[in-house]
Amino acid sequence: MVWPQHELLTQLRGIGIAPQGVRHVVISHAHLDHTGNLRHFRNAKVWMQQSEYDFAFTGPLHPAVVRGDLNDPDLDWSLIDGDHEIMPGLVLMSTAGHTPGHQSALISLPQTGRALIVGDVGDWMANFEHEILPGEASDDVAALESIRKINRIRRDQDALMFVCHDPDLIQKQKLAPDFYT
Numbered sequence: 001m002v003w004p005q006h007e008l009l010t011q012l013r014g015i016g017i018a019p020q021g022v023r024h025v026v027i028s029h030a031h032l033d034h035t036g037n038l039r040h041f042r043n044a045k046v047w048m049q050q051s052e053y054d055f056a057f058t059g060p061l062h063p064a065v066v067r068g069d070l071n072d073p074d075l076d077w078s079l080i081d082g083d084h085e086i087m088p089g090l091v092l093m094s095t096a097g098h099t100p101g102h103q104s105a106l107i108s109l110p111q112t113g114r115a116l117i118v119g120d121v122g123d124w125m126a127n128f129e130h131e132i133l134p135g136e137a138s139d140d141v142a143a144l145e146s147i148r149k150i151n152r153i154r155r156d157q158d159a160l161m162f163v164c165h166d167p168d169l170i171q172k173q174k175l176a177p178d179f180y181t
């Protein structure tokens, strides 16, 4: 089923942002439901872990990776290795396990405080609350370590969690054009 109101360009338009004005795009991992709109961001640095880039382009093609989303020669890749503060208030962290080079983002906001965007480290909040592996993992041990890493940061920094596929959590969070400050 197609939900035009959920599409990325529609959502960006709703908050008054044109894709050509976006300077930084963070890709959590190479699965197709996290890469499909990359072609719109021609003026952005695209941040991904080097190990995820390698996973996407070397070896047998994973059924959830669409190389055509990623091998566009106009994309300006910034490939990193491990945890890095890429700008004040935005730390990218290695959270491997769901895929070999999965990463999450820790954001510091003036009013809200810390926010964690965890991609597919866990599918639902229950994965974090009960330390349950995500539905797919390339490495079970690493995936569980990443869930625990997120839980430590969440607890230590009292961070707000954004879990990409949790149908209950999304009901409780602000959605565009509303936003966190």
Ligand SMILES: [Zn+2]
Pocket: 029, 031, 098, 120
């Ligand atoms: Zn995924």
